[in-house]
Amino acid sequence: xxxxxxxxxxxxxxxxxxxxxxxxxxxxxxxxxxxxxxxxxxxxxxxxxxxxxxxxxxxxxxxxxxxxxxxxxxxxxxxxxxxxxxxxxxxxxxxxxxxxxxxxxxxxxxxxxxxxxxxxxxxxxxxxxxxxxxxxxxxxxxxxxxxxxxxxxxxxxxxxxxxxxxxxxxxxxxxxxxxxxxxxxxxxxxxxxxxxxxxxxxxxxxxxxxxxxxxxxxxxxxxxxxxxxxxxxxxxxxxxxxxxxxxxxxxxxxxxxxxxxxxxxxxxxxxxxxxxxxxxxxxxxxxxxxxxxxxxxxxxxxxxxxxxxxxxxxxxxxxxxxxxxxxxxxxxxxxxxxxxxxxxxxxxxxxxxxxxxxxxxxxxxxxxxxxxxxxxxxxxxxxxxxxxxxxxxxxxxxxxxxxxxxxxxxxxxxxxxxxxxxxxxxxxxxxxxxxxxxxxxxxxxxxxxxxxxxxxxxxxxxxxxxxxxxxxxxxxxxxxxxxxxxxxxxxxxxxxxxxxxxxxxxxxxxxxxxxxxxxxxxxxxxxxxxxxxxxxxxxxxxxxxxxxxxxxxxxxxxxxxxxxxxxxxxxxxxxxxxxxxxxxxxxxxxxxxxxxxxxxxxxxxxxxxxxxxxxxxxxx
Amino acid sequence: xxxxxxxxxxxxxxxxxxxxxxxxxxxxxxxxxxxxxxxxxxxxxxxxxxxxxxxxxxxxxxxxxxxxxxxxxxxxxxxxxxxxxxxxxxxxxxxxxxxxxxxxxxxxxxxxxxxxxxxxxxxxxxxxxxxxxxxxxx
Amino acid sequence: xxxxxxxxxxxxxxxxxxxxxxxxxxxxxxxxxxxxxxxxxxxxxxxxxxxxxxxxxxxxxxxxxxxxxxxxxxxxxxxxxxxxxxxxxxxxxxxxxxxxxxxxxxxxxxxxxxxxxxxxxxxxxxxxxxxxxxxxxxxxxxxxxxxxxxxxxxxxxxxxxxxxxxxxxx
Numbered sequence: 001x002x003x004x005x006x007x008x009x010x011x012x013x014x015x016x017x018x019x020x021x022x023x024x025x026x027x028x029x030x031x032x033x034x035x036x037x038x039x040x041x042x043x044x045x046x047x048x049x050x051x052x053x054x055x056x057x058x059x060x061x062x063x064x065x066x067x068x069x070x071x072x073x074x075x076x077x078x079x080x081x082x083x084x085x086x087x088x089x090x091x092x093x094x095x096x097x098x099x100x101x102x103x104x105x106x107x108x109x110x111x112x113x114x115x116x117x118x119x120x121x122x123x124x125x126x127x128x129x130x131x132x133x134x135x136x137x138x139x140x141x142x143x144x145x146x147x148x149x150x151x152x153x154x155x156x157x158x159x160x161x162x163x164x165x166x167x168x169x170x171x172x173x174x175x176x177x178x179x180x181x182x183x184x185x186x187x188x189x190x191x192x193x194x195x196x197x198x199x200x201x202x203x204x205x206x207x208x209x210x211x212x213x214x215x216x217x218x219x220x221x222x223x224x225x226x227x228x229x230x231x232x233x234x235x236x237x238x239x240x241x242x243x244x245x246x247x248x249x250x251x252x253x254x255x256x257x258x259x260x261x262x263x264x265x266x267x268x269x270x271x272x273x274x275x276x277x278x279x280x281x282x283x284x285x286x287x288x289x290x291x292x293x294x295x296x297x298x299x300x301x302x303x304x305x306x307x308x309x310x311x312x313x314x315x316x317x318x319x320x321x322x323x324x325x326x327x328x329x330x331x332x333x334x335x336x337x338x339x340x341x342x343x344x345x346x347x348x349x350x351x352x353x354x355x356x357x358x359x360x361x362x363x364x365x366x367x368x369x370x371x372x373x374x375x376x377x378x379x380x381x382x383x384x385x386x387x388x389x390x391x392x393x394x395x396x397x398x399x400x401x402x403x404x405x406x407x408x409x410x411x412x413x414x415x416x417x418x419x420x421x422x423x424x425x426x427x428x429x430x431x432x433x434x435x436x437x438x439x440x441x442x443x444x445x446x447x448x449x450x451x452x453x454x455x456x457x458x459x460x461x462x463x464x465x466x467x468x469x470x471x472x473x474x475x476x477x478x479x480x481x482x483x484x485x486x487x488x489x490x491x492x493x494x495x496x497x498x499x500x501x502x503x504x505x506x507x508x509x510x511x512x513x514x515x516x517x518x519x520x521x522x523x524x525x526x527x528x529x530x531x532x533x534x535x536x537x538x539x540x541x542x543x544x545x546x547x548x549x550x551x552x553x554x555x556x557x558x559x560x561x562x563x564x565x566x567x568x569x570x571x572x573x574x575x576x577x578x579x580x581x582x583x584x585x586x587x588x589x590x591x592x593x594x595x596x597x598x599x600x601x602x603x604x605x606x607x608x609x610x611x612x613x614x615x616x617x618x619x620x
Numbered sequence: 621x622x623x624x625x626x627x628x629x630x631x632x633x634x635x636x637x638x639x640x641x642x643x644x645x646x647x648x649x650x651x652x653x654x655x656x657x658x659x660x661x662x663x664x665x666x667x668x669x670x671x672x673x674x675x676x677x678x679x680x681x682x683x684x685x686x687x688x689x690x691x692x693x694x695x696x697x698x699x700x701x702x703x704x705x706x707x708x709x710x711x712x713x714x715x716x717x718x719x720x721x722x723x724x725x726x727x728x729x730x731x732x733x734x735x736x737x738x739x740x741x742x743x744x745x746x747x748x749x750x751x752x753x754x755x756x757x758x
Numbered sequence: 759x760x761x762x763x764x765x766x767x768x769x770x771x772x773x774x775x776x777x778x779x780x781x782x783x784x785x786x787x788x789x790x791x792x793x794x795x796x797x798x799x800x801x802x803x804x805x806x807x808x809x810x811x812x813x814x815x816x817x818x819x820x821x822x823x824x825x826x827x828x829x830x831x832x833x834x835x836x837x838x839x840x841x842x843x844x845x846x847x848x849x850x851x852x853x854x855x856x857x858x859x860x861x862x863x864x865x866x867x868x869x870x871x872x873x874x875x876x877x878x879x880x881x882x883x884x885x886x887x888x889x890x891x892x893x894x895x896x897x898x899x900x901x902x903x904x905x906x907x908x909x910x911x912x913x914x915x916x917x918x919x920x921x922x923x924x925x926x927x928x
Contacts, residue, residue, distance in 0.1 A: 631860035666805045
C-alpha cells in the first residue's frame with residue numbers, strides 16, 4: 001500500500017468532519033481515527049525493522065538548481081513513528097468524544113487533530129527535506145490553533161502565540177540547515193544526505209554547520225534549553241491535545257529528526273557535544289522545575305521536557321536504539337499521564353494539585369492507571385519505562401567510561417541526577433493527587449467526583465496495558481535496532497540495580513517528607529531559595545520578555561505612531577491641498593451670468609488678436 | 621461712400637451692445653443690448669451687399685432673416701424673463717446666482733437630497749419636489 | 759455727406775443713451791431712435807425693403823414687446839441709480855477692447871474702399887422678393903418653422919403655474 005494513504009486518509013477525514021452535520025462530527029472523527037490507525041498498521045507493520053525503506057516519488061519540482069522531490073519512504077524508524085502517531089491520535093480522538101462532549105467548536109477541533117495527524121505522518125514518512133518541512137510547519141500551525149482552542153482564555157491565547165513564535169524561531173535555523181544539505185549533497189533527499197555521510201562524501205565542517213542549524217529547529221520544536229519556556233505555557237489547551245501534541249508526537253518530531261540524521265551527526269563531534277550539553281542542562285533544570293509546580297499538567301509538561309532531553313542525550317552519544325526505545329515508551333506513558341490528568345480535571349474541576357487529595361477511593365481506575373504511568377516515568381520494573389530508561393543510562397555510561405569527553409561526563413552526571421529528581425516529583429504528584437486528606441472545601445467538591453465515562457477510561461486502560469507489557473518488545477528487538485549495529489544490548493544489570501536502589505531511596509525520602517508535611521506537599525520542606533528558584537522556573541520567562549518581547553512591542557507602537565503622525569499627515573495634507581485649490585478655483589463660479597459672459601468675450605477677443613498676430617508674423 | 625463708414629458704425633454699435641449685455645442689471649435691458657448687437661450685424665451685411673453688388677442679394681436677404689430670428693428670439697427671451705419674474709419676484713441679473721458653485725450651495729443641495737430620500741415613496745416622481753436651484757434663489 | 763454723418767451720430771448717441779440711462783422706459787424709447795436711425799442708414803445703402811421691414815418689425819413689434827415686458831415685470835419708473843451692476847468697469851473695458859479690435863480690423867482690411875452707389879442694385883420689394891423666392895426658398899421655409907417653434911415655446915413658457923400638465927411647478 002502506498003504510504004500516501006497514511007497522509008491522505010486523515011486529511012479526507014478532516015474535510016469530512018467539517019462537511020457533515022454537526023451532530024455526527026464526533027462519531028465521524030472517531031471513525032476517521034480508526035481508519036487512520038488501520039492505514040498506519042497496513043503501511044507500517046510490514047516495514048518494521050526494515051533497514052532501507054522503499055522510496056516512492058510522487059512528483060519532482062524543478063527549482064532551477066536542486067530539485068525538490070515529493071517522496072515518501074517507509075523504513076523501520078518511520079514505521080515505528082507512524083504506529084506511535086496514529087495510535088495516540090486514535091486514543092485521543094476517542095477520549096475527546098467524551099471529554100469535549102459539550103464543546104460547540106468540536107468540528108474544528110477534530111479537523112485540526114486529523115490535519116495534525118496527517119502532518120505528523122508526513123514528517124515521519126518524508127524522504128525529502130522540504131516535504132518534512134511542510135509537515136513540520138503544518139504541525140506548528142495546528143498546534144497554535146489547538147492550544148488556543150479555548151480562546152476566551154487570555155492564557156490560552158498567549159500560550160498559543162508563544163508556542164508558535166518560539167518554534168518558528170527555531171525553524172529558521174532548520175530551513176538554513178536544509179539549504180546547507182541541499183548545496184553540500186546536491187539533493188534535498190534525506191536518504192541522499194545519509195548515504196553521503198556514510199560514504200564519506202560529507203566533510204566534517206559541512207556536517208557540523210548543517211547539524212547545528214538543524215538543531216536550532218529541533219531545540220525549538222522539542223522545547224529544549226534555551227527555547228524551553230513555551231511547553232508549560234501551552235497547557236491551557238485541551239488535555240487531549242497536550243497528550244497528543246505536547247507529549248507523544250510533535251515534540252517527539254525533533255527527536256525523530258535527530259535520529260533520522262544520526263549518520264550526519266556522528267560525523268560532527270562539535271554538534272554531538274552541543275546536543276549533549278543542551279540535553280544535560282535541559283533534563284536537570286526541567287526536572288527541578290517540575291518539583292515545585294502546583295499545576296498537575298505543568299508538572300507533566302516539565303517532565304516531558306526532561307524526558308525528551310533524555311532521548312537527546314542518548315542520541316548525542318550515538319545510542320540510536322536506546323533513544324528510539326525511550327521515545328516510543330515515553331510516547332505511551334506520557335500520553336497516558338496527560339489523559340489521566342484530564343480525567344482528574346473532569347472529576348474535580350481544576351488541575352491544581354493543592355485542590356486534590358485522596359482521589360484513590362473515588363477514582364480507582366484513573367488513580368491506578370496514573371500510578372502505572374508514573375511508575376514508568378520513574379523507571380521501576382516491570383513496566384516498559386524501566387527498560388527504556390535502563391537502555392538510555394546504559395549508552396550514556398558506556399560513552400563516558402570508554403573515552404568520554406567532558407560533555408559525555410556532564411551528560412552522565414546530569415542523567416543520574418535527573419533519575420533521582422524524576423522519582424521525587426513523580427511520587428510527589430501521585431501522593432498529592434491520590435492520597436492524603438483533602439481540605440474541607442476540596443472535600444465538598446470531591447464528594448461529587450466520579451469516574452469519567454468509559455470513552456475516557458477506555459484509552460486510559462489500553463495505554464496502561466501498553467505501558468505495563470511494553471517491555472515484552474525486547475523479546476524481538478530487531479524492530480528497534482539500528483541495522484548497522486545489530487548487536488545492541490538492551491539490558492545492563494549493574495546499572496539497572498544501582499538505579500533502582502537509588503530511586504527507592506529517593507522514594508523513601510519523599511514519602512517521609514510527605515508524612516512530615518502533614519500529608520500535603522513534600523516540596524514544602526525544601527529550602528525557600530531552592531523552592532523559589534524552581535517555582536519561578538529560574539526566571540527565564542521574565543528574561544525573554546524583557547529582552548525580546550517588550551522591545552518588539554515598543555517597536556510596534558513606534559511604527560503605529562510613525563504611521564499616524566508622520567505618514568498620514570502627508571496623505572491628509574494632499575487631500576487638504578486639493579480641496580483648497582478647488583475652493584480657490586471655485587471663486588470664479590459665482591453664478592453671475594454677466595461675469596461668465598465677460599470672460600467668454602475677453603477670451604474670444606484674445607483669440608482673435610492672437611490669430612491676427614500670428615497671421616501677421618507668418619505672412620511677414 | 622467709403623465702405624468704412626457703415627463698418628465702423630456697426631463696430632461701435634456692437635461694442636455698445638456688448639457693454640449693455642455685460643453691465644446692465646435688468647434682464648430686459650440686457651435683451652436690448654442683444655438687439656443692438658444684432659442690428660450692428662445687419663448693418664454690416666447690408667453694407668457689404670451694396671459694396672459687392674451681389675446678384676442674389678445675399679446680404680439683404682440675410683438681413684431679413686436675421687430680423688426674423690431676432691424677433692423669435694426676443695419673444696422667447698421675454699417669455700423666459702417673465703417666468704423668472706414669476707419664480708423669483710425680480711429679474712435682477714446680479715441676484716440670479718443659483719448656478720454658483722460654493723459650499724453653501726452644496727450643503728443646501730445635500731440637505732434637500734436628504735429630505736427627498738425621507739419622502740420617497742410617498743410622492744409621484746414626475747413633477748416631484750421642487751429642484752433646489754429653482755427654489756434656492758429667493 | 760451730411761445725412762450720413764447725422765444718421766451715424768444719432769445712432770451712436772442714442773445707443774449710448776440706451777445703455778447708460780437710469781430710466782428703464784427711456785431706455786426702450788432711445789432704442790426706438792437708434793433703430794430708426796439705422797433704418798435711415800439702410801435707405802442710404804439702397805436697401806429699401808430692409809429699411810421698411812426694420813421699422814415695421816423692430817420698431818413696431820420688438821420694442822413694443824420690450825415695453826410690455828417692462829410693464830409685466832413691474833419695472834420701476836423714475837431714475838434708478840443702481841441700474842448698472844458692479845461689473846460695469848470690466849464691461850466698459852471689454853467693450854472698448856472689442857471696439858478697438860473690430861475697428862482696427864475693419865480699417866486694416868477695407869481702408870480706402872468706396873461703395874459706388876450709382877451702380878448699386880436697388881433693394882426694392884420686387885427684387886428682394888425675387889431673390890428670396892428664387893435662391894433662398896429653403897432657408898425661408900426653415901425660418902417659418904423656426905418662428906412656429908418660437909411661438910409654441912413662448913406660449914409654453916409663459917403659462918402660469920398650475921396649468922401645466924401634471925401640475926409641475928416652474
